[in-house]
Amino acid sequence: MDRELALEIVRVTELGALSSARWIGRGDKNAADDAATTAIRSMFDSVSIDGTVVIGEGEMDDAPMLYIGEKVGNQKGPSVDVAVDPLEGTEVVACGLHNAQSVIAIADKGSLLHAPDIYMEKLACGPELAGKLSLEDPVEVTLQKACLFSGKSLSELTVMVLDRKRHEQLIHSLREAGVRIKLLGHGDVAGAIAAALPDSDVDLYMGSGGAPEGVLAAAALKCLGGEMQGRLLPDGPLEQQRCVRMGISNPTRVLYMEDMVGTGDVLFAATGVTSGEFLNGVRFIGKERAETHSVIMRAQSRTIRYIRSIHFLPGKEIPDGLTVRQNVASL
Numbered sequence: 001m002d003r004e005l006a007l008e009i010v011r012v013t014e015l016g017a018l019s020s021a022r023w024i025g026r027g028d029k030n031a032a033d034d035a036a037t038t039a040i041r042s043m044f045d046s047v048s049i050d051g052t053v054v055i056g057e058g059e060m061d062d063a064p065m066l067y068i069g070e071k072v073g074n075q076k077g078p079s080v081d082v083a084v085d086p087l088e089g090t091e092v093v094a095c096g097l098h099n100a101q102s103v104i105a106i107a108d109k110g111s112l113l114h115a116p117d118i119y120m121e122k123l124a125c126g127p128e129l130a131g132k133l134s135l136e137d138p139v140e141v142t143l144q145k146a147c148l149f150s151g152k153s154l155s156e157l158t159v160m161v162l163d164r165k166r167h168e169q170l171i172h173s174l175r176e177a178g179v180r181i182k183l184l185g186h187g188d189v190a191g192a193i194a195a196a197l198p199d200s201d202v203d204l205y206m207g208s209g210g211a212p213e214g215v216l217a218a219a220a221l222k223c224l225g226g227e228m229q230g231r232l233l234p235d236g237p238l239e240q241q242r243c244v245r246m247g248i249s250n251p252t253r254v255l256y257m258e259d260m261v262g263t264g265d266v267l268f269a270a271t272g273v274t275s276g277e278f279l280n281g282v283r284f285i286g287k288e289r290a291e292t293h294s295v296i297m298r299a300q301s302r303t304i305r306y307i308r309s310i311h312f313l314p315g316k317e318i319p320d321g322l323t324v325r326q327n328v329a330s331l
């Protein structure tokens with residue numbers, strides 16, 4: 001993929017973030033999501049790709065735009081898979097909390113896992129530990145291996161985990177082992193990425209979160225030289241059938257990087273909506289300007305670029321998401 005695409009993609013996540021940021025703390029997660037989705041969908045038309053959404057807002061029948069299988073881009077560039085979460089952290093924005101982002105990954109056509117919207121157990125780490133750990137090991141063994149290969153002691157190791165009741169046992173084991181824990185409210189794409197960023201103090205990301213978010217994080221980890229392992233957690237036969245329908249014949253086997261991101265040509269972009277692990281959120285400045293913080297990464301070069309943009313708002317069309325809501329409501 002042309003490296004100039006990176007800038008085109010970050011323009012798309014910037015508009016998604018600017019649109020949903022108007023909904024921070026207003027208690028309406030659907031409006032925040034619709035705003036980001038409308039903005040990202042409209043902005044994609046100008047991007048030079050022949051893209052197909054593989055991770056998006058849902059199945060065609062449930063999502064008016066950015067549905068799985070939808071074609072995006074101006075159809076003039078390379079054929080690519082598109083994984084997009086217009087607003088990763090809908091509840092976060094609704095409640096004005098931390099860690100919401102607009103996120104997109106683009107990779108060679110046919111290379112990204114078509115993950116159903118169910119939970120996935122995840123283990124993510126940076127380059128130092130990539131290839132050294134296994135999701136199938138007990139937590140204690142993973143921690144010992146992490147210490148061995150990072151040179152840190154248990155009390156110096158930091159593990160990030162989503163703060164959820166279902167993680168009670170995991171958090172208990174981590175506390176028993178004596179590692180440092182960072183509990184995350186929401187946004188496990190950012191959490192998993194934090195384990196692989198060179199300037200982060202997080203060594204490991206553990207626990208379950210959304211499977212689509214797992215693929216998005218895996219794309220970023222590919223760019224960072226880190227690793228993500230995942231195991232889908234289908235809850236009952238219906239979710240199992242959904243996995244099989246989406247091409248995953250053994251839904252409970254461990255998925256490795258090559259299963260989730262089967263190419264070395266990947267672009268990942270994210271723009272902060274609210275401030276989080278590594279990006280600041282949108283800040284409105286006066287009546288005409290707004291500031292965004294984004295990261296853009298390419299697997300081929302392993303470059304990590306942080307982009308701070310000051311936007312001139314009167315020159316931009318920023319969807320508020322209301323039109324799409326009215327359309328959906330009248331269906």
Ligand SMILES: O=P(O)(O)OC[C@H]1O[C@](O)(COP(=O)(O)O)[C@@H](O)[C@@H]1O
Nearest residue numbers: 088089090091186187188209210213
């Ligand atoms: O809140 P749950 O059910 O534990 O799900 C975890 C998932 O929710 C999130 O925190 C936010 O997801 P949404 O954007 O769908 O609100 C994800 O990052 C994470 O994968």
